[in-house]
Amino acid sequence: MTNTYVEGLVLKNYGGFYYVQDSKKDIYECKLRGKIRQAVLTGDKVLFTPLEHGQGILETIQKRRNEMTRPRIANIDLLLIILANDEPAPSLSLLDRLLVNASYNGLTSYIILNKIDLPEDENAAIIARYYPQKGFNLIKSSVRNNIGINSIKEAIMDRIAVLAGPSGTGKSSLLNLLVEEADIKTQDVSKKIGRGRHTTRHVELYPLDSGGWIADTPGFSILNPPNMESRQLANHYPDFQEFVSLCRFSDCLHYREKDCSVKKAVSDNIIAEFRYRNYVAMLEELIENERCYR
Numbered sequence: 122m123t124n125t126y127v128e129g130l131v132l133k134n135y136g137g138f139y140y141v142q143d144s145k146k147d148i149y150e151c152k153l154r155g156k157i158r159q160a161v162l163t164g165d166k167v168l169f170t171p172l173e174h175g176q177g178i179l180e181t182i183q184k185r186r187n188e189m190t191r192p193r194i195a196n197i198d199l200l201l202i203i204l205a206n207d208e209p210a211p212s213l214s215l216l217d218r219l220l221v222n223a224s225y226n227g228l229t230s231y232i233i234l235n236k237i238d239l240p241e242d243e244n245a246a247i248i249a250r251y252y253p254q255k256g257f258n259l260i261k262s263s264v265r266n267n268i269g270i271n272s273i274k275e276a277i278m279d280r281i282a283v284l285a286g287p288s289g290t291g292k293s294s295l296l297n298l299l300v301e302e303a304d305i306k307t308q309d310v311s312k313k314i315g316r317g318r319h320t321t322r323h324v325e326l327y328p329l330d331s332g333g334w335i336a337d338t339p340g341f342s343i344l345n346p347p348n349m350e351s352r353q354l355a356n357h358y359p360d361f362q363e364f365v366s367l368c369r370f371s372d373c374l375h376y377r378e379k380d381c382s383v384k385k386a387v388s389d390n391i392i393a394e395f396r397y398r399n400y401v402a403m404l405e406e407l408i409e410n411e412r413c414y415r
């Protein structure tokens with residue numbers, strides 16, 4: 122007999138079942154094949170055997186491209202960093218930490234500057250000016266006034282997205298807006314997977330009508346410094362890249378070295394000083410960790 126395995130994506134694990142969506146967007150309620158030992162995570166790409174009545178058997182987990190804790194989710198493509206134009210005013214150092222973290226984990230990141238219906242905070246103005254000019258993705262939005270939402274949908278298209286950002290910036294509001302629209306047209310599916318916004322405390326991926334998935338992770342934060350070597354940090358600063366090869370020392374950390382092109386670019390106002398300050402703060406933490414664990 123030829124095998125009839127089908128590729129699918131785990132949307133959630135609930136009540137002992139795994140809800141697996143195939144490429145036709147149909148969702149199957151799957152039990153595990155006995156031999157699977159590894160924990161199956163939301164976001165896992167799997168092979169499963171479809172059975173009758175929307176049931177299935179989850180056969181194997183495919184190799185993960187990444188895996189996050191807090192919440193536990195696999196194969197994330199996209200980090201949406203939700204900041205507010207004001208209320209709360211955005212923190213530049215938090216933003217840079219999130220960007221470094223995303224880059225370290227191989228994620229594409231988008232800076233979403235939400236609440237543009239409000240007057241702009243000083244840091245918000247800096248963000249809106251500096252980052253797009255350096256090639257970062259930035260979308261201005263107002264969940265309240267339905268501005269920028271289509272651009273966010275386009276960013277998520279066919280990808281697995283998670284939200285990050287400080288409290289009060291509008292993550293839950295955005296999620297509700299995106300998922301509510303999906304709800305309208307996927308009622309049958311939501312009935313089938315027994316969904317209720319408040320019924321589950323497990324991580325769930327919501328398929329969006331416009332394509333892609335978003336995780337219900339309003340409290341998502343990935344603030345711990347990633348476990349990288351200090352000399353790797355500059356690789357995660359795209360605005361440093363055109364200068365790093367011009368430093369006098371090939372192993373320059375752009376820290377206390379002489380003839381450092383990155384520092385020169387900072388004093389020439391090509392690299393923003395706040396970016397460099399955030400770099401040094403993270404660098405010192407990494408160096409400190411290396412001292413402790415050597």
Ligand SMILES: Nc1nc2c(ncn2[C@@H]2O[C@H](COP(=O)(O)OP(=O)(O)OP(=O)(O)O)[C@@H](O)[C@H]2O)c(=O)[nH]1
Nearest residue numbers: 235236263264265287288289290291292293294339
């Ligand atoms: N003016 C304005 N207010 C907004 C906008 N989006 C969300 N809000 C409001 O901002 C407040 C916080 O929104 P939430 O969606 O709860 O923020 P959150 O990021 O989920 O916050 P945490 O769950 O604490 O991390 C609420 O009162 C929202 O109504 C917006 O675009 N403009």
Ligand SMILES: [Mg+2]
Nearest residue numbers: 292293339340
């Ligand atoms: Mg929230």
Ligand SMILES: [Zn+2]
Nearest residue numbers: 368373375381
């Ligand atoms: Zn240097």
